[in-house]
Amino acid sequence: MENPYLPYPVRIDEIITETEDKNLKTYKLVFLNTDDEEKFIFQAGQFAELSIAGQGEIPIGIASSPSEKGFLKFTVNKVGRVTTHLHNMTVGDIMGVRGPLGNYYPWDRMEGKNVVIIGGGFAFTTLRSSIIYMLHPKNRSRFKDIHVIYGARTPGMLLYRDELTEWEKRDDIYMHITVDATDDPDWKYHIGFVPTITDQKAPEGNADTYAIVCGPPIMIKFTQPVLDKLKYSHENIIMSLEMRMKCGIGICGRCNIGTEYVCKDGPVFTLDQLNRMPKEY
Amino acid sequence: MNVIKIDKKTWTEGIGRLQGFYRLIGPVKDGDFYQFKALEKGESPDFSMLNTRLSPKSIIYPQSEVMFEYSLDETRDDCHVIKEIQVEYSPQVVFGIRPCDAKAFLLVQRNFETPEYKDPYWIRLYETTALIGLACNTPCSTCFCVDAGSGPFNDAGLDILLIDAGEYYYARVNTAKGEKILKDSGWSEETETKDAELAIENLKQAAENRITARISTDRLKEKGVPDLFNAPFWEDVAFACINCGTCTYVCPTCWCFDIQDEVRGTDGVRMRNWDSCMYPLFTLHGSGHNPRDAKTKRLRQRFMHKLKYYVDKYNDGIQCVGCGRCINLCPVNIDIRKICEAMNGFEPEQKSI
Numbered sequence: 094m095e096n097p098y099l100p101y102p103v104r105i106d107e108i109i110t111e112t113e114d115k116n117l118k119t120y121k122l123v124f125l126n127t128d129d130e131e132k133f134i135f136q137a138g139q140f141a142e143l144s145i146a147g148q149g150e151i152p153i154g155i156a157s158s159p160s161e162k163g164f165l166k167f168t169v170n171k172v173g174r175v176t177t178h179l180h181n182m183t184v185g186d187i188m189g190v191r192g193p194l195g196n197y198y199p200w201d202r203m204e205g206k207n208v209v210i211i212g213g214g215f216a217f218t219t220l221r222s223s224i225i226y227m228l229h230p231k232n233r234s235r236f237k238d239i240h241v242i243y244g245a246r247t248p249g250m251l252l253y254r255d256e257l258t259e260w261e262k263r264d265d266i267y268m269h270i271t272v273d274a275t276d277d278p279d280w281k282y283h284i285g286f287v288p289t290i291t292d293q294k295a296p297e298g299n300a301d302t303y304a305i306v307c308g309p310p311i312m313i314k315f316t317q318p319v320l321d322k323l324k325y326s327h328e329n330i331i332m333s334l335e336m337r338m339k340c341g342i343g344i345c346g347r348c349n350i351g352t353e354y355v356c357k358d359g360p361v362f363t364l365d366q367l368n369r370m371p372k373e374y
Numbered sequence: 375m376n377v378i379k380i381d382k383k384t385w386t387e388g389i390g391r392l393q394g395f396y397r398l399i400g401p402v403k404d405g406d407f408y409q410f411k412a413l414e415k416g417e418s419p420d421f422s423m424l425n426t427r428l429s430p431k432s433i434i435y436p437q438s439e440v441m442f443e444y445s446l447d448e449t450r451d452d453c454h455v456i457k458e459i460q461v462e463y464s465p466q467v468v469f470g471i472r473p474c475d476a477k478a479f480l481l482v483q484r485n486f487e488t489p490e491y492k493d494p495y496w497i498r499l500y501e502t503t504a505l506i507g508l509a510c511n512t513p514c515s516t517c518f519c520v521d522a523g524s525g526p527f528n529d530a531g532l533d534i535l536l537i538d539a540g541e542y543y544y545a546r547v548n549t550a551k552g553e554k555i556l557k558d559s560g561w562s563e564e565t566e567t568k569d570a571e572l573a574i575e576n577l578k579q580a581a582e583n584r585i586t587a588r589i590s591t592d593r594l595k596e597k598g599v600p601d602l603f604n605a606p607f608w609e610d611v612a613f614a615c616i617n618c619g620t621c622t623y624v625c626p627t628c629w630c631f632d633i634q635d636e637v638r639g640t641d642g643v644r645m646r647n648w649d650s651c652m653y654p655l656f657t658l659h660g661s662g663h664n665p666r667d668a669k670t671k672r673l674r675q676r677f678m679h680k681l682k683y684y685v686d687k688y689n690d691g692i693q694c695v696g697c698g699r700c701i702n703l704c705p706v707n708i709d710i711r712k713i714c715e716a717m718n719g720f721e722p723e724q725k726s727i
Contacts, residue, residue, distance in 0.1 A: 094494040098441055098633075098644075102455045125455075146444040146454045146644075147637045151660075172660035187454040310663075336665070337657050339633045342491040346630030347649070347656050349675075350665075351599050352683045357490070371603040373665050373675075 097342050100144035100189025101129040103165070108184055111168060113249030117215050118180060119156065119168045122190060133193060135159055136200060137222040138333060138361050141192030142341050143167060143179065151175045152338040152356065155193065156218035158225035160232070165190060168218045168252060194341040195360050198223060198305055198331055206301045209240040211316060213287045213308030217243060217252050219333060220307055224260065233265060237301070242294060244271040244287040244312075248280055269294040288315040291323075298325030305331045317364070330364035334374055350374050377574070378556060379565035380536075380543040388559035389418050392467060395558045396504075399433060400469035401426050410468065419469040421538065424514050429626030429699065430475050431482065433468055434499045440643045441495065441633070447640040456644065463502040467555055469536075470508045474517070474695040476531035477524040478626035479505070481684075481693055485629050495646075504551045507532040509574075511581055516698030518587040518711060523691040526581040527574065537574050544570050589714045591692050594685050601722040602682055603674070611677075611713055612670040614706035619650035621700035621708070622676065627693050630656070651675050677713050 107121035120143075124130040135141075135155055142150040151173075157166035171180045182188070198219075208227065212220045220243070227236050241260070245251045251270065261268045271283035271290045283290050287308065296302060304325055306316055313332070320330055336348035336355040343357030351370045353359060362370075380388070392398060393415060400419025402411045408423035410430045442456045479500065486496035510517070510526035519525055529535050533552035537544040544565070547553055556562055622628040632649040635642060649656055652673070657666045666672045684693035694710065701709050 094492060094497065096458060096494050097491045099458060100456050144456060146456055147446050147635050147642045149635050149644075150633065170660075176660070189456050335659065337659050339631070343488070344485055344491065344493055344629075345633070345646075345649070346485075346651070349679070349683065351603070351678075352687045369600070371599060371678075373603075373671065 098191070098340065100142065100150075100191040101133065102126070103188060103190050105182060105184050105186045105188065106164060108182075111252050111254075112215075113247070116171045117168055117252065118171075119166055119252075120179070121157075122165045122167070122188070123163065124190075125187070130163075133165070133190070135193035136197035137226045138197035138219050139193040139195050140219070140341075140360065141165070141167070141190050141194055142338075143169070143175070144189030144191055145175055145178055145182075146189070148175045148178045150191065150339070150341075151179075152194070152341055154219040154222070154333070154360075156221050158222045158229070160226050160229040168215065168221075170215050191341065195356055196358065198333075198361055199303075203303050204235050205237065206303055207238040207240070207296060208236055209295050209302060209304045210242065211287060211291055211295070211304055211306045211308070212241075212243045213312040214245055214250070215252060216307040216309065216333075220305065221253055221256070223305065224266070225256075228260070228263070228266060238267065238296065239265070240267045240269065240295060242269045242271070242287060242291050244273065244283075244285075244290065246273045248272050248275050248277055267294075286315070287312050288319050291316055292319045295319075295323055298323045298329065300326070300329075303329045303331060305333075307333050327365035327368060328363050332362055332364060332367065333360045334362065335360070336374065376547055377565055377567050377570040378545040378547065378562060379570065380545055380561040382541055382543065384561055385543070386418055388561040389413075389469075390416070392555065392559050395465070396555075397464055397466040398469065399466060410470075413469075421470055421508055423470070424510075424512070425472050425475075425697065425699075427699075427703075428624055429478065429697065430468060430471055431478065431626050433466075434479060434503060435482070435486075435496055435629070435648075438645055438647045439495060440645045442644040444642050444644075445640055446637065446642055459643075463498050465502050465504070467504045467506060469506045471505050471532065472510055472697070473507055473526060473528040473530070473532065473535070474519045474522070474524045474697040475626045476505050476507050477519075477528060478531075478695045478697070480531045481627045481695065482629050484688055504533045504555055505531060506552075506555070507535045509535055509537045509577070509581070511538055511577060513581055513585050514698055514702075516587060516701045517585055517696060518589050518698065519696035520582060520585055521587075521589045521591065522694050522696030524695045525578075526585070527578040537577060539573060539577065544574055546574070587696075587698070587711060589696075589711045590718045591681070591685075591714065593718045594681055594692070594714075595689075597682065597717065597720060598722075599678075599682060599686070602717055602720060603678065605717070605720050605722070607716050607720075608670050608674045611708065611716075612673040615652075615669055615673050615708060616706060617652045617669045617672060618705060619652040620703050620705065622650040622652055623648065624699040624703050626695060626697055626699075627680070651679070673708075677710070677717070680710070681714055681717050
């Protein structure tokens with residue numbers, strides 16, 4: 094019997110410190126067994142449990158894209174026991190990955206449509222996965238306009254800065270990068286909160302336009318009225334939720350919102366679905 | 375389905391014979407209460423109990439269970455690699471399970487054996503265990519099994535149902551596993567099925583007549599989740615609750631667990647332990663945010679799960695078998711029957727959106 098709790102062994106191949114506060118690091122993980130890598134077939138928006146012997150497991154969104162082969166990437170914020178331990182690990186260390194888990198952004202439904210990505214802070218990880226996926230030469234033609242509105246507190250708190258710069262240079266993606274505030278005289282992008290920039294830059298909502306929104310609760314709270322004003326239907330607003338999780342497969346019982354387990358039935362829900370669920374997240 | 379008549383004089387002898395084939399578990403008196411324990415050689419299950427204080431769920435789903443092992447010894451090649459533990463699951467037979475508790479295993483199975491994921495720990499123990507039930511001739515005052523979809527003579531989930539008929543036990547055999555056990559035991563005095571069924575039916579009627587605790591569940595399905603979720607009675611119900619979690623530990627259908635790593639020296643295990651939705655840590659995020667940060671929310675989760683979410687999800691009744699343990703053991707007298715009535719009868723003044 095296959096054991097869904099058993100992690101695949103992986104080796105840390107590279108660690109990148111992403112932000113100026115050094116609280117966010119990206120881990121590039123390589124499978125010890127190639128068979129395991131072949132079994133790990135995922136879609137942008139899914140997550141996995143990072144598993145450290147002696148510490149425990151943490152559910153983290155997959156930051157690499159299905160189109161990137163040979164490794165997985167996870168960006169981890171230092172908050173608790175497992176993440177703090179992970180932040181002290183080094184290249185070459187052995188750990189585990191269990192997944193892929195959860196559902197994903199509705200790629201079938203978004204085919205042939207405009208996609209507006211709205212992200213804030215460190216919730217940009219599965220959005221990075223999505224952007225890399227959509228920009229892949231094999232996939233780019235499957236989507237119409239791609240907008241990215243991404244904000245952080247300061248320029249130094251933005252994730253994946255080199256890639257943001259590269260995407261800025263492209264003509265097949267509209268980038269709207271913003272920071273809450275900065276005293277950097279060379280800052281050449283927006284200044285302002287994500288909801289404000291969304292109001293100014295996001296295209297009008299229609300049946301052919303989807304918004305994927307990921308960020309801290311405060312950002313989501315103030316972005317939603319903006320999307321309503323722009324006439325996005327709630328079926329076309331896609332959100333990814335976070336919850337305390339253990340099993341990741343809908344069995345251990347803690348991450349439910351009503352009848353839905355965020356780990357198995359989510360983490361991706363449309364706003365329309367969330368409207369019909371209890372407000373308990 | 376055939377019925378065997380077992381002369382009580384041959385009972386102990388058969389138990390002894392079965393001990394040669396199986397690990398036997400049964401109710402044993404321990405202080406003022408009964409509990410399920412592995413039976414020593416020569417020990418018989420004590421059927422004088424009304425029911426055990428704790429449900430038998432831990433027989434299939436131990437309160438603490440090792441899932442994996444690993445070494446943190448850097449000199450070893452497999453250091454930090456998490457591995458499955460090797461466990462031999464020898465066949466075991468549980469005597470004296472009450473029908474409500476047996477039915478509970480079927481409810482819990484829905485959680486551990488899903489179309490997408492199979493929990494190997496629960497399934498392996500469930501498959502190597504045979505359940506021999508004991509029908510309730512004298513149900514307790516807090517039993518409401520009939521309205522909860524079970525009953526004092528219910529066969530669901532049982533390999534064999536034993537019915538105490540004075541000098542005899544009738545044994546209703548439901549599965550091949552049950553037939554094998556009867557064969558191994560050597561008790562096999564065949565009886566006229568018709569007479570036995572009649573005698574059993576009479577005992578069953580008498581037992582059901584003794585059950586006076588009623589609940590209504592017929593309208594739970596039609597209620598809106600947001601309506602019940604936002605109902606005004608939760609504050610009142612939760613007022614006395616001390617979030618002790620007793621209800622969840624004694625409940626045969628509560629299945630939530632936690633996963634933790636434990637290390638001694640360089641040897642470590644990953645294990646799972648029963649957890650409880652009554653505790654704030656159950657849902658506390660790393661960020662400090664907690665979607666169920668107040669006891670009212672935690673209590674509401676427990677009853678909404680059992681009496682609404684489960685009902686909606688599986689469309690086969692409530693996630694409760696009416697054993698009454700939570701009613702008996704709650705230190706502040708919270709009564710699931712009253713909450714069920716409140717939910718089943720709830721009419722929102724205005725429909726929530």
